């Protein structure tokens with residue numbers, strides 16, 4: 001019989017901006033991810049992910065964490081869908097998503113990232129890009145059915161402003177999808193993301209994945225922003 005001490009040794013506790021995240025070790029399909037984690041523990045960067053390191057976003061092992069195919073399955077995509085990807089980076093997920101919707105707009109702070117995304121093949125005419133800050137979206141009210149982001153939420157400095165802007169540009173019934181995975185040093189744990197997002201006029205619709213690699217889909221509430229009591233701020 002395994003003792004508690006053995007079980008604890010097989011866990012890895014990783015400090016992130018949103019608290020400690022415990023990763024259970026020992027499941028074979030997690031091995032590649034855990035090896036990467038061990039090497040990166042302690043992290044070498046924080047904040048906006050530098051475009052010079054964009055190649056890291058395309059490392060083959062990333063598929064173990066969240067592959068474009070898995071993301072596509074988790075998003076509410078349909079042929080008429082107008083989607084916005086916030087913090088698209090070098091476009092690791094953009095082609096897979098863009099081919100499943102009518103229009104996909106890529107947005108990133110760094111124009112260098114968008115240039116890399118544009119260089120991806122196949123280039124499709126329904127995918128366009130704009131360099132802007134997610135806290136001031138250059139789009140009309142109600143112009144998207146889906147806004148999604150992957151390993152971006154924890155990196156954004158003005159999260160409240162970003163959420164208000166996302167709510168504005170989403171059409172009624174629109175969905176905000178947030179995916180986070182380790183070993184991103186800015187990883188945001190699901191519980192803290194949910195708390196903040198729900199305070200900005202969204203409700204959780206569906207969550208998939210595991211604590212260290214999840215996708216959470218939120219619907220825009222119809223009734224406007226919830227009343228926030230002082231203690232909940």
Ligand SMILES: C[S@@+](CC[C@H](N)C(=O)[O-])C[C@H]1O[C@@H](n2cnc3c(N)ncnc32)[C@H](O)[C@@H]1O
Pocket residue numbers: 048049057086087088089090091092093107108109110113132133134135149150151152155156157
């Ligand atoms: C870790 S990368 C992830 C890129 C891509 N989503 C992926 O998963 O491969 C985060 C990206 O978010 C962008 N970003 C960070 N803060 C942003 C903001 N406030 N507005 C727009 N983009 C932002 C960064 O420039 C960077 O390209």
